[in-house]
Amino acid sequence: MKKYFLLMIISIFAAVLAACGNGGSEEAATTEDSEESAETSETAENEEAEEAGGTISIAASPAPHAEILEEAATILEEEGIELDIAIVNDYTTPNRLLADEEVDANYFQHTPYLETEKESHGYDITSAGNVHIEPMAVYSQDYESLEDLPDGSTILVSNNPAEEGRFLSFFVDAGLIEIEEGIEIQNATFDDITENPKNFEFNNQTAPELLVSMYENNEAPAVIINSNFALDGGLNPVEDSIVVEDGESPYANLVAVRTGDEDREDIQRLVEVLQGDEIKQFIEDNYEGAVIPVQ
Structure with a gap:
């Protein structure tokens, strides 16, 4: 009888140990799964941030284009988008740089000039949006x-x-x-x-x-x-x-990109900022009619 009771105790004790062992394994597995899930989530978040952010290289005339871009850069930086501004002081280099994929965009020209350049050089370049008018x-x-x-x-x-x-x-x-x-x-x-x-x-x-x-x-x-x-x-x-010229001039200066890149999220955001209220106010405050934001 005592022997039987002892065997029962041993069996119960073994079952408790087994249960504890299984619980530890399940807990460890759960912890590992949680860590893997967190790592996957963090990776996805980083990838999304990289897609939304990054660097846009853009060729621009010194004034007012580069000055306006510097102001826009402070807004975009908060969103993880950096502007790499290359100042070019002529009208022929920026489109060549863009066509040769040395920059992502340029900001110096209006539509009639862009169309002439495309016809003359065969550039596959398009407007991503108008920004301002420089009355001649x-x-x-x-x-x-x-x-x-x-x-x-x-x-x-x-x-x-x-x-x-x-x-x-x-x-x-x-x-x-x-x-x-x-x-x-x-x-x-x-x-x-x-x-x-x-x-x-x-x-x-x-x-x-x-x-x-x-x-x-x-x-x-x-x-x-x-x-x-x-x-x-x-x-x-x-x-x-x-x-x-007055503000009715049809020669609005624009951001140009290689055709297809106008759909890039960062390019679209750049244009949105350049057309936004903060940049409009900056233009009005700093140029006093010498540069007119698009409406």
Whole structure:
């Protein structure tokens, strides 16, 4: 009887040990599963952060484009997106850099210029969105209006063929020249001039970045300068010019990317920030009408 009771105790004790052993194994397994789940979740979160963040390399003119991008960079940095801004002070390099995949985007040009570049070079580039208008202006050291320019005056303009109609629009609006009927002014060229009673000569042999110094040296009665180069050279298009474009200009500056990249989340976020209220306020506060945010 005692022997039987002892065997029962031993059996119960063994069962308790077995139960404890199984519970420990199950607990260990549960802990391991939890750790693996946490690691998987953390990995997924990191991957999502990398997809949402990362670096956008972008080529831009120094002013106002790079200045605007620097302001946008402080906003994007909080979201894990870094802007790597390459300053380029000419109109031919940024699209080549973009086409050659040396940068992810550029910010310096408007649609007519982009279309001309695509046609000339075969670039597969598209707009990701408009950001601002830089009203072009006419500057003169000696005259206070276009009407004051004497007969035979030379007007210095850039060698950008995409903007010939833009140059001419100042004189068409002032009633000083006429262009061929049926041609929209933004598509007009110097060859489309039909009436030029004051015999103005439009000299388009100069790179746009050199026009500020030519104006300062008083090398012609009038010089038409893009606002980014004017601002970079210390000129204010609103205060220093004899006539300036208004906010209705169709030449909005844009962010360009390789076709297909406009769907990238980081590119879309960049454009959203550049079109957002904070950047609009920055533009209005810092450029006082010399740069106009898109509406």
